[in-house]
Amino acid sequence: QVQLVESGGGLVQPGGSLRLSCAASGSIPSIYTMGWYRQPPGKERELVASITSGGSTNYAASVKGRFTISGDNVKNVMWLQMNTLKPDDTAVYYCNLHYFRPAGAHLQEHNWWGQGTRVSVSS
Numbered sequence: 001q002v003q004l005v006e007s008g009g010g011l012v013q014p015g016g017s018l019r020l021s022c023a024a025s026g027s028i029p030s031i032y033t034m035g036w037y038r039q040p041p042g043k044e045r046e047l048v049a050s051i052t053s054g055g056s057t058n059y060a061a062s063v064k065g066r067f068t069i070s071g072d073n074v075k076n077v078m079w080l081q082m083n084t085l086k087p088d089d090t091a092v093y094y095c096n097l098h099y100f101r102p103a104g105a106h107l108q109e110h111n112w113w114g115q116g117t118r119v120s121v122s123s
Helices: none
Strands: 002-007 010-012 018-026 033-039 046-052 057-059 067-072 077-082 091-103 106-113 117-121
Touching: 002 091, 002 106, 018 033, 018 091, 018 117, 033 067, 033 077, 046 067, 046 077, 057 067
Parallel strands: 010 117
Antiparallel strands: 002 018, 018 077, 033 046, 033 091, 046 057, 067 077, 091 106, 091 117
């Protein structure tokens, strides 16, 4: 079992900043990908940014240059620093942990989600 707990959401004015945190606990393998997804009101969930256990990062075009993802493999914590926030960034932000584990002769895919934290950007 894995638990993901997000924190750091809130209400911020356009141009402001927020820092989201995701703390992971449980049986976490050494190779994984963690990511932040968001679901704006009335829209589908979308990938915001991801980071592998090796430190490689990936960003959605809409947040590149404004958001920074980082993580601590020892403490199993991930952060998303969000700067120059826009009203379009308003969404519920979810933490995700994705990995594969051997299951007999195959690899079983595991996907875990946090409960989400709401970010509202408005004046």
